[in-house]
Amino acid sequence: MAPPRRSRRPRTTLLLLVFAAVTIITLDARGGLHVVTSGVRSVASDAFSPIRSGVNAIVEPIGSFLAGSVHYGAVREQNQKLQAEIDRLKMESRSAADQAEALRQMSSLLHLTYLGNLQTVPAQVTDFGTSDFAATVDINVGRSDGVQLSMPVVGDGGLVGRVVKVSHHTATVRLITDGQSAVGTRYGPAPGSLAVLNGTGPGKPLSADLVPSNTPLSNGEVFVTSGLQGALFPAGIPVARVVASHTGDSASQESVSLQPESDLPHLRYVTVVLWGPST
Amino acid sequence: MTRGELARLSLVVLLFVVIQETVMLDVRIGGVHPDIMVLLPIVAGLIGGPSRGAAIGFTTGLVSDLFLPTPFGLSALVGCLIGFTVGLATIALDRTAWWLPPVAALGGSALYEVTYGALGSVLGQPQMLHVALARIVVVVSVTNALLAIPAVRLVKWGMAEASTEGMPTSDAGVGAAR
Numbered sequence: 001m002a003p004p005r006r007s008r009r010p011r012t013t014l015l016l017l018v019f020a021a022v023t024i025i026t027l028d029a030r031g032g033l034h035v036v037t038s039g040v041r042s043v044a045s046d047a048f049s050p051i052r053s054g055v056n057a058i059v060e061p062i063g064s065f066l067a068g069s070v071h072y073g074a075v076r077e078q079n080q081k082l083q084a085e086i087d088r089l090k091m092e093s094r095s096a097a098d099q100a101e102a103l104r105q106m107s108s109l110l111h112l113t114y115l116g117n118l119q120t121v122p123a124q125v126t127d128f129g130t131s132d133f134a135a136t137v138d139i140n141v142g143r144s145d146g147v148q149l150s151m152p153v154v155g156d157g158g159l160v161g162r163v164v165k166v167s168h169h170t171a172t173v174r175l176i177t178d179g180q181s182a183v184g185t186r187y188g189p190a191p192g193s194l195a196v197l198n199g200t201g202p203g204k205p206l207s208a209d210l211v212p213s214n215t216p217l218s219n220g221e222v223f224v225t226s227g228l229q230g231a232l233f234p235a236g237i238p239v240a241r242v243v244a245s246h247t248g249d250s251a252s253q254e255s256v257s258l259q260p261e262s263d264l265p266h267l268r269y270v271t272v273v274l275w276g277p278s279t
Numbered sequence: 280m281t282r283g284e285l286a287r288l289s290l291v292v293l294l295f296v297v298i299q300e301t302v303m304l305d306v307r308i309g310g311v312h313p314d315i316m317v318l319l320p321i322v323a324g325l326i327g328g329p330s331r332g333a334a335i336g337f338t339t340g341l342v343s344d345l346f347l348p349t350p351f352g353l354s355a356l357v358g359c360l361i362g363f364t365v366g367l368a369t370i371a372l373d374r375t376a377w378w379l380p381p382v383a384a385l386g387g388s389a390l391y392e393v394t395y396g397a398l399g400s401v402l403g404q405p406q407m408l409h410v411a412l413a414r415i416v417v418v419v420s421v422t423n424a425l426l427a428i429p430a431v432r433l434v435k436w437g438m439a440e441a442s443t444e445g446m447p448t449s450d451a452g453v454g455a456a457r
Contacts, residue, residue, distance in 0.1 A: 010330035010363065017337040017359040024341075024352035025402055037351040044345040048300065055301045127304055132311050132415045133399060133407045134348045164348060172348055179406015201409045203310070 038165070045167035102268050114224075114236050115154070119274040121145050123153075125267045126170070135178035135202040135264075137161075141272060142169045150232060152273045158238030158261030159183065159225060160270050171272070175264055176239065177202055184231050185223040185239050188215075194226055197239055197258060203265065206240050208256035213247040215254045223258060234275050284438060291437040292339055295319060300346060311415050313422035314388075315430070316343045316354070320362035321387035322427070322434045325380060329366030331438070336362025349407070353399055361391045377428075384427035388420040 028037050123139040130138070141147050143166055153160045153173045161181065165172035176183055181199035185208075186192035196209040208223070221242045227235020240258035247254050295315055303313050319339040324332025340358030344351045365387045372379060392415050399407035423430075 010328065010333065010366070013330045014333045014359060014363045017333050018356060021337065021340075021352050021356035021359060025350050025356065028351040029403060041345050041351070048296075048346070051297060052300050055297055056305075128307075129348075130300070130304065131347045131349050132314070132419075133396060133404075133410055136348045174348065179409050180404065199406070201406060204409075 041165060042167040045165075045170055049167075049170055101266075114158075114238060115234075115271075115273060116236075118234060119146075121147060121272045121274060123171075123270050123272055125270060128267075129202070130172075134180075135175040135199065136164070137173050137175065137267060137270075139171050139173060139270060139272070140169070142167050142171050144168050145272075146274050147171050147272050148274075148276065150276060152233045152237065152275060154237060154271050154273060155262035155264075155267055155269075157263060158240070159233065160262050160264065160267065162232060163272065173270070175199070175202070176206065176260055177204060177264060182209075183233065183239055184226045184228060186226040186235075187211075187217075187221060187223045192226075194228075195223060195256075197223060205243060205257040205259055208258060209253070211245075211254040211256050213251050213254050215245075217242050217245045217254065217256060219243060219245075222261065230277055232277060234273065288335070288434075288437040291433050292319065292342055294433070295339075296342060296346070308418045308422075309411075309414050311411065311418040314392075314419045315423065315426060317361075317388050317391045317419060318384060318423050318426060318430045319434070320358040321365050321384055321391070321423070322380065322430045323438070324362040324365030324367075324387075325369055325374065325383050326431065326435055327366065327438055328370070329363045332362030332366035333359040334362070336360070349399060350402060350404060353395065353402065357391055357395045357398060360394060361387055364390065380427035380431045381424040384430070385420045385424040388423040389416045392416045392419055 024037075028034050121141050123141040123145075125137050126140050127138040129136045137160075139153070147163060147166055149163055149166055151163045153162060159176055161173045161175040161178070163171050164174040174181055176197070177199045179199050179201055183197045185195050185197050187195060193211075193215070195211045197206045198209055200207055211217070219242050223239050223241070225231070225233040225235055225237040225239060227233065238261045240260045243257050243259045245254055245256040295318070299315050303315060306312055316339060320332060320336025323335035323339075327335065336358030337355045338358075340355030341352070343354040343358070347354065365383055369379065369383060392412065396407045396410070396412050396415075
């Protein structure tokens with residue numbers, strides 16, 4: 001009897017698919033395919049946007065229930081009637097606080113002094129990141145509102161990030177805390193010294209690059225965008241403030257931690273600045 | 280793959296995308312949201328074997344990539360690797376066992392997320408390893424293990440028949456497997 005043998009087809013299939021995937025990734029990263037992939041992504045976003053809105057309206061209560069069920073154990077022994085009353089009151093209170101916070105954010109966005117005469121588009125944050133591996137938010141404005149790739153996005157406190165994906169009616173913003181984000185900034189007394197603020201991951205403080213060792217920095221000192229020629233952001237937008245700094249032994253650079261000026265975890269409304277490096 | 284199977288599978292993938300982009304994005308556990316798109320290559324590998332697992336993992340990965348800010352093609356790469364691995368790892372097991380889908384979803388999802396972060400890092404996105412990877416692995420694996428059985432039913436409906444491809448065969452069985 002012949003010994004059992006395996007088909008070689010699965011391995012060939014896998015090799016072909018891996019080759020195809022690596023080719024797509026490489027071409028996309030090198031720019032050859034990027035126009036196509038970003039176009040397809042944009043079409044997919046546009047096509048999916050109404051489906052997402054419609055389904056969200058129907059299933060949001062289910063999502064809320066699933067999220068709430070995580071905390072169910074803590075409240076299960078409470079009297080049902082009393083609990084319902086407490087929930088109602090809590091909802092009213094939360095709703096009022098929620099509306100007050102939304103109003104505060106919208107009002108403060110009307111008076112962003114650091115933007116000067118730059119043209120802007122207000123936007124609402126619709127989703128906090130579709131991937132657990134990147135710090136991004138989705139907003140409800142897109143190409144039809146004048147938004148283009150790489151445009152800066154600001155919040156009431158300062159810089160939020162920049163547009164990395166744009167479709168007809170929506171856009172994705174990479175936050176300054178994302179590990180891929182780097183912002184050219186200026187700090188200290190005029191004319192100021194230059195530094196680059198790098199994101200270190202969602203919810204983590206920013207780190208500063210190019211700050212010489214033993215630079216006298218005080219906690220609370222604000223770094224603002226440098227606006228040098230070719231920079232990705234206009235000058236003078238507050239980015240982050242120092243929360244800690246120290247120089248290690250024989251280190252050539254100061255180790256600086258900074259907290260973003262905008263309240264990134266609680267963004268509701270933002271402003272897209274209709275500005276590009278060439279404008 | 281017949282036209283009917285393609286249409287049914289497309290419907291299943293669309294359903295998964297809709298659930299992921301609506302309900303799942305609203306559910307956050309420790310700042311991490313579940314990812315049911317990861318289930319598709321795992322379940323496809325479990326039902327259809329390594330080759331179909333890889334093919335469906337690749338295709339569903341490309342669909343996922345349309346909605347993600349990470350490099351285009353990365354989910355396809357990881358999807359085909361995981362679909363193939365799950366298909367290969369479960370060849371010798373009784374695929375009708377009730378416990379297999381949750382266990383495969385648990386292990387497969389953990390492997391998927393670690394591979395995703397590692398390959399993303401290798402492919403020029405080093406920040407992808409500077410996230411709360413352990414938390415992502417736990418949340419995605421556990422939720423997918425809980426959802427594995429309904430997912431298997433859906434994908435089984437989508438695929439015309441469970442394949443025996445890639446399994447050890449005698450001479451008599453080779454033709455049937457192909």
